[in-house]
Amino acid sequence: xxxxxxxxxxxxxxxxxxxxxxxxxxxxxxxxxxxxxxxxxxxxxxxxxxxxxxxxxxxxxxxxxxxxxxxxxxxxxxxxxxxxxxxxxxxxxxxxxxxxxxxxxxxxxxxxxxxxxxxxxxxxxxxxxxxxxxxxxxxxxxxxxxx
Numbered sequence: 670x671x672x673x674x675x676x677x678x679x680x681x682x683x684x685x686x687x688x689x690x691x692x693x694x695x696x697x698x699x700x701x702x703x704x705x706x707x708x709x710x711x712x713x714x715x716x717x718x719x720x721x722x723x724x725x726x727x728x729x730x731x732x733x734x735x736x737x738x739x740x741x742x743x744x745x746x747x748x749x750x751x752x753x754x755x756x757x758x759x760x761x762x763x764x765x766x767x768x769x770x771x772x773x774x775x776x777x778x779x780x781x782x783x784x785x786x787x788x789x790x791x792x793x794x795x796x797x798x799x800x801x802x803x804x805x806x807x808x809x810x811x812x813x814x815x816x
Contacts, residue, residue: 670794671755672727673742674787675703678773684737685780687787689794699742707731707738716770717760721749730756734763735770751796758799762786765805782808 676685681704688696702724710720711733722729730752731740741756766782767775776783785808789798798804 670745671741671743671747671752671791671796672794673699673703673740674755674759674791675700675740675742676776677704677707677738677740679736679738681705681708684773684776685784685787687791689791703729703731703740703742707733707740711738719753719756721752728752732756732760734760735767735776736773737763737771737776739763747796754799755791755796758790758796758801758804759787761801762790762804765801 670690672689672691674687675683677683683700686700691699706722706729711731714720714733716734717732719730719732727742727744728747728749729740729742730749731738739756739759741752741759743752763771763783766779766786786804789804789807791797798807
C-alpha cells in the first residue's frame with residue numbers, strides 16, 4: 670500500500686499531502702520525520718535523483734524537483750522499486766502540468782491540476798494510472814458551460 674505522498678518546499682513546509690491507511694495520530698510523526706529526512710539529505714541533490722530510506726519496515730523514496738521535495742512512502746508490495754515507479758509517474762505529471770521543474774510559486778499556481786493528477790495516479794493507496802497520456806486525458810479541465 671502507498672501510505673503517503675507528500676510535497677514540501679525547500680523550507681520544509683508541506684504543500685500537498687495524501688495519507689492512506691495512516692491513523693491520524695501518526696500523521697504528525699510522519700510529516701516531521703519526512704521533512705527532517707529531506708532537510709538532512711536533499712541538499713545538493715540533482716533534480717529527480719532518487720534517494721531511498723527504510724523506517725519501521727516501511728520504504729521511503731524521495732527526490733527534489735525544482736524547489737519542491739517529493740516523498741512517497743509504501744509498505745508490503747510497494748517496496749523501493751515500486752515506489753521508484755510511482756515517484757517517476759508523479760514527477761512526470763508535475764513537470765507536464767508546470768512545463769518545467771517547478772518553483773514553489775509555479776507549483777502553487779498549478780495546485781489544482783497537480784492535485785487532480787495525484788488523485789488519478791494514486792487511488793486509495795494503490796498506484797492506479799501510470800500512463801502519461803491517460804492521466805492527461807483524465808484531468809483535462811473544461812470550463813463550466815452552465816450554472
